[in-house]
Amino acid sequence: MSDLRHSPLHERHVALDATMAPFGGWTMPISYPDGGVVAEHTAVREAVGVFDVSHLGTAVISGPGAAAFVNRCLTNNLDRIEAGQAQYTLCCADDGGVLDDLIVYRVTDDELLIMPNAANAAVVLGRLTEAAPDGVRVTDRHAELAVLAVQGPRSPEVLDELGLPSELDYMAFRDVGDVRVCRTGYTGEHGYELVVDAAAAPGLWDRLLAAATPLGGRACGLGARDTLRTEAGYPLHGQDLSPEISPVQAGCGWAVGWRKPEFWGRSVLVAERENGPARRLRGLRATGRGVPRPGMAVLAGDAEIGHVTSGTFSPTLRTGIALALLDASSGVSDGDPVRVDVRGRPLDCVVAKPPFVPSRVR
Template identity: 60%
Template sequence: MSEPAPSLLVSPLHPRHLEQGAKLAPFAGWRMPLQYASGVLAEHGAVRTSVGVFDVSHLGKVWVTGAGAVAFVNRCLTNDLDRIGAGGAQYTLCCDAAGGVVDDLIAYRLADDEVLLVPNAANAAEVARRLTDAAPPGIEVRDAHRSLAVLAVQGPDSPRVMEYLGLPHEHRFMTLAERIVDGAAVLVCRSGYTGETGFELVAPAEAAGDLWDGMLAAGARPCGLGARDTLRLEMGFPLHGQDLGREITPVQARLSWAVGWDKPEFWGKPALVAEREARPARRLWGLEALAKGVPRADMAVLDGDREVGRSTSGTFAPSLKRGIALALLETGYRPGAELELDVRGRRLPVRVVKPPFAEASSEA
């Protein structure tokens, strides 16, 4: 007799998602909204033209505190926290010794002795474990995955929603502000995963319901992970486990801008420096369909009868009304090259492009 499947975690907003008719799906050990009754296309359109709100409380939250916390994190993760000051946020990578990407995450530099890391749900425990194992005396690594909620309000009208709630909204892209709301400390970062002007809020789990209700009252449309995926792919943002991973390095994924090459050390530096100097055998590019067809992940990219790469992500882009994909291609292929994608036995003509695929209003 097989053992029962382990219970899935749920967001603090789970009862509200049920009330709002969300279609729920398993995701990295959590049961999260895939879409609401309006559907992915309507949710995608709301973010591009007005405003939507996502519950992304499944994302990890790892506090690193103690004297020298910033310096310690800087010795571990790829990007250089010294490029930003207190009150700044930064995209960075946690790599293994071979240069593979354990996870990509956001680092919030709150002070020299306090950093909040937001990794992906599936990798949060592993990131926390690696940091805990490496931490010197005086540095504490604390996993706050369940005690904090994360909401993302995204779209050109997102500042209006923030103003309605009395929350900070005039700070610069990838900077932080904090506001006490009904006794709860809410951290507001001007950032997001959609390419649009937006804000990501980190708040105590018990405060999430009132924030969500306020955003809906201000006119934000609830959006699920389906629209989040189409939005991020239109911008060419990588998804860990598909476009990034232990077998896909930052050099291959064209994420060298998120690596502090001049830092004395970070996890995986020797391997990544060697790969960059030798030139990688493959690189991640965008593919734009030239005919009707929807690319998906793990499809062969063909140059004549020769396979020259594989797609890593693919979808129908609602903003563009055509298929798009990210793909790892042999080094030497550049934007403008025309290839074919094997879509279930049918050859779909595609053009290599440099993402983003769509324009958005973000300062990113």
């Protein structure tokens, strides 16, 4: 733990007696003692939760034509959004594998803020730096900025209490003082992510929790963030997306600008899309007692047809759920029965299209 990076809010988490654990090279809160993951998960679904996600990378890409440059690199089409909007996109290798999935904030045509995953930030920034034309700069601001997430149906009330803008369109952002407020999140609920200078983060955290607590809200850790995103059917890089799992296989083709003439991995991905992927990411919902976990085999009859990439117990549905990479040749589709091998015991499941709970992000 001594070699791990600390969030600007580390002392706040320690004071709350959070369970801390390594994540992406950082030590981050997994849960808090008053109720744990299930209570935190439920607070987000029913009221509001406040997360520290400062492990997420932050970098500014600036200079003449910065947006056009990034649009030639990442999969999604930045021309679809305007200044003041954000976009989910993918950084792919030349062979079509996913090096990372990230959010891009379009500030102007000549300035972007990108938010990669913690473990992949160095790879993404290194690749962009190497490819950048003269005059375009890639500036790592990971140590200078903090990121907080306010998620749940009562999240607008929290922002209103702090005088921050809550009436934002989905994936739109606005700067107010030293806080950038964006209507994004990773929970499947209406929510926001706040980017702020690291030095100002502890004070903002305190104010957010003070506003959230009377509404039934609470501090939430990365354990609840994982169960929430799995219920929402959101992929996690390193499990559901990876250098070995392409956007086509993962069902993320919607985040690819197929008509763009250029982006990393384009030729391979276009061919895979046209030919059809050999495997596809599907949702599974347990109908028997048990919880599917990553790496467990999925079977149809006696034949192994794939494996679980993400699996957990759903606090909302009170049953096991999973994302699984299944052979396209197996022919299974939504509603079909399959089994997961849970340490030698078969767990009956049904193929189900995510999200597992209704999305309320918009």
